[in-house]
Amino acid sequence: MKVVVFSDVQGNLAAMEAALEVIDNWQPDVVAMAGDLINRGPESAQCLALFNTQRQRHGWLPVNGNHETWVLRCGREAPISAIEHDMRRIADWTWQQVAAQYTALCNWPDHLCFDAPQPEHWVHITHGTLASNRDGISAVTTDESLIGKLPENIALFITGHTHKVHQRHTQGMDVVNVGSVGSPFDRDVRGSLGQFSFYGGRWHTEIVRFDYDRARTERAFYESGFLECGGPLAHLIFLEWQRADLLMGGWRRRYEPAVLAGEIDLDTSVKTYLADVL
Template sequence: MKVAIFSDVQGNLPAFNAAIDRILAWGPELVVMAGDLINRGPSSLACLERFDTLRRSHGWLPVNGNHETWIQQCGREPPRDALAAEMRRFADWTYQQIAPRLDALVDWPDHLCFHAETEASWVHVTHGTLASNRCGISDRVPDADLRGVLPQDVALFVTAHTHRPLERVLDGLPILNVGSVGSPFDGDPRGSFALLRFERGAWRSEIVRFAYDRQQAARDFDDLGFIEQGGPVARILFEEWKRARPLMSGWRSDFEPAVLAGERELSAAVGAFLATLG
């Protein structure tokens, strides 16, 4: 059995198209999208429509990510004040973009399980862990923090969310983080996804890194309005994509508190934060 699993496209259509071509050429029997297809990038609607077409034509399966959850919440709940509206403007921009196709997000599960020809071959796929789709697994998470938030009696646990590919084992359970198609955070700008084969009674996994047209992706951030219309925080997200490194945690710890306290204006604070990056 051949299975492809990918995640965290983040509205990056050139990367998604390149991943699709690679996956279709490999010819898997099952393809799972493990969340965060949308948001943080300029082409959420196009990515959603492309995935929905593959879901209908090839049986590709979705799993909810935290960004699917959040964007739909943004559509239901207005921002509490003007500052909150400005800080989440990129997300509300994404919601307006995908609003005509919200039907394509209906009934996405938080978890998905499948198996090969034996009952001992169950695979559990989710965006984070059993605790939350915002609870990612990296090499820094202690084993003790993972006990109790992973399923039992499965042959393989597949996760995403951190934008970093990873393979580790906890108490005999293999864990596979498939990384990110559209916005890796490990310093390698190439996208990633995972290929699984069930051979000789066990799952064999491979992380695939692939190049795509990053010049077109950069133009999309500008040409499609994400930078101009997404508010100041969109500039940080674009810089994360360019550097293939996480930046939001630094923003939130060192600059956002002063903005929330009314001590600094948002756009100026974002500019000052970006200036510290060199």
């Protein structure tokens, strides 16, 4: 049995098409997308359409990520203040791009679980952990902090969300973070996905890193309207993609409370933060 799991495409069509080529060359039995197909990138509508085509033709399986949850919420609920309007401009712009495909986003599960050909080798796929699709696992996550956040009687737990490839064995199972197709945060600009093979009575994992046309993606950031319509945080996300490194977390810790309190405007906060860290 051969399974591919990929995550965090984040609206990067060129990267997704390169991932599709890797998948087609390997010919897996099962393909699962572990969340965050859309948002934070310039071509969410195109990525959703491509995924839906693969789902209809080849049975690809979706898992709900925090960005699917957020974009759908923005489609239902208007911002409650001018500050919230500014801070969610990216998600509102993404919703405008994908609204026509709304039904393709509906009713995605939060978790997938299946057994291997031999019994007692269950696989669990989710975007974060059992705690939340925003609760990620990376190298800095301790085993102790994962107690109660992983399912019982599982051989292989597969996750995403952090945009960082990671593997460990804990609580009697292999835990694998497949990283990000479209926006890695481990300073390696290549996309990543997980190939999982069951043979010899156990699961075997291979993380595949692949190149894609980054110049094409950079053009899409400019030509799609993402940078123009997404506001100051769109430029922060663009730099994350360029550097393959997380910047948003630092901005949130330093400036988000002050922005929400009206103590500093969003544009100034982003410019000040980037002047400090770049």
